[in-house]
Amino acid sequence: MQYEFLRASLDVAPSVEGGAGHPLYTAVLLAVVEVGRAARDVAISVSGEAAAHARVARIKRLLVGVEGQIAERGVGPSTALQDAADALWAELSSVETTLPIEIAFRHDQRDRAQRRMRLARAELRGLITPAAAGPSFPMGQELRDLVADAICRQMPEIMAHAQAEGRARCAGAPLPDPECTDFHMTQPEGCAGWQAQRRLAQTGGLEGGDQFP
Structure with missing residues (x-):
């Protein structure tokens, strides 16, 4: 797991195994789940914006190639090449017309996901402070690891990683699509959220959620 220095400095109750029976245990796990889901939605918004720009760039590259030929x-305007160029120009016009709308949608999607993450992290930090948890909440190492992964990265780092992934995916890199799962497993927040949801399912802390073996 990453960010060992953060785990070592978490200002929480003493690290001993256990805690599943404590009322705060489920609340902490639910907050970790929400952080993971919000991080995934940030990745979806960034990936969608990258894909939108990539579509425009792809059409322009095709146009350059066709018009070069x-x-x-x-050849005259009645040839198959000219027909292909005309179709590409029409497609480019359509895509460029809708591009600002799609980008605005993705930015709104990103902003909402970032707000959700800030709120979930604030709740998580509030839950794990000694004042809230008290000495009776034995926060075991597993839970400390999940919390650390949920709060380890700042938003600029999350955004930069998502943007790099989006560009690589558009270039053909075999990276997972964040829209295909509940959690994006290339993110530490996503891995923590998945593990927290799995633990909640095992301890009966989920209502109607995914069940794991």
């Missing part, structure tokens, strides 16, 4: 061959 037309110029080299000196």
